Amino acid sequence: MQFAAMSLIGESFVGEGVNAAHVNVVIGRKGGPVETAWTTALATPRMGHAPFVAVVRPGVPALPFTLFVNKATMGGDSHVDLTFGAAQAGISGGVAAAVADGLVPANEVRNLLCIAAVYVNPAADDEGEVFENNRRAVGEAIRAAVEETPTVEDVLALAEAPSNPFFGGPG
Numbered sequence: 001m002q003f004a005a006m007s008l009i010g011e012s013f014v015g016e017g018v019n020a021a022h023v024n025v026v027i028g029r030k031g032g033p034v035e036t037a038w039t040t041a042l043a044t045p046r047m048g049h050a051p052f053v054a055v056v057r058p059g060v061p062a063l064p065f066t067l068f069v070n071k072a073t074m075g076g077d078s079h080v081d082l083t084f085g086a087a088q089a090g091i092s093g094g095v096a097a098a099v100a101d102g103l104v105p106a107n108e109v110r111n112l113l114c115i116a117a118v119y120v121n122p123a124a125d126d127e128g129e130v131f132e133n134n135r136r137a138v139g140e141a142i143r144a145a146v147e148e149t150p151t152v153e154d155v156l157a158l159a160e161a162p163s164n165p166f167f168g169g170p171g
Helices: 033-043 077-100 106-111 127-147 152-158
Strands: 008-014 021-029 055-057 065-070 112-119
Touching: 008 127, 021 033, 021 077, 021 127, 033 065, 033 112, 055 077, 065 077, 077 106, 077 112, 077 127, 106 112, 112 127
Parallel strands: 065 112
Antiparallel strands: 008 021, 021 112
């Protein structure tokens, strides 16, 4: 079967506090619905939200081409710097690591597109943590997408007591 014949979707949350990373990924083939979403998002920025191609270095994009979509409205200078700097570097490095580790086949990267929706807290204050948390989160999200985790059984086992870093759980 062809890698990413259908869209692959993954999610991960890494870290604690204001420097934590929450990343959602969608991976799909050029010529499919992911390409439509990718190009539409790139071509339609809006105030405080400007999707951009994640780069390993200027002029060297992550492969597969990865669209970085910020989930938090751009705040002050520090938030902008952490988003375009440490978070972007973490995302592009994590995508490259997923290819190096064989999660995404290297011979397929030119046929694929990735969308990474990334949350950087406007109060984030540690460049190193933002970098490392985003690198790990995108890697975990890609792994979840490729391995199709969690399972339905995993979700149902936790459904009676949902929680997240902003909500400790019911009652």
